[in-house]
Amino acid sequence: MNIALIAHDEKKQDIINFAVAYTPVLKKHRLYATGTTGLKIAEATGLDVYRFKSGPLGGDQQIGSMIAENKMDLVIFFKDPLTAQPHEPDIAALIRLCDVYQIPLASNIAGAEIFIHALERGDFDWRKVIRNRGEHEV
């Protein structure tokens, strides 16, 4: 599975803790991240993470582009609900594309923990079918 990992600054420690706790699961998948999030996860876990640009510099849009191309299976995006971001339109666009293409999105650690167990159980294997068809459902 291709998994995107993203966190705003106030949530970076959450995503590091999450990635450390679930390194054995995450290492079985292809990981993508926005710039700073990816760097911090790689440093903390040793996981191989493909890093896009930092969020405010277009990273959310790059991940959105992968969704539009049917190349992203799961998005874990720990948003900071208490701080205004300079790139709110990009964040909204990424979330919107998850909804357009039915891509599972966890926006906090509580949801992400459920996702990771679901991933282990194979609950997201339907994504392989959709991806291998080469086109989205919509």
Ligand SMILES: O=C(CO)COP(=O)(O)O
């Ligand atoms: O801003 C972000 C997501 O909207 C995250 O970007 P960074 O991972 O580069 O901090």
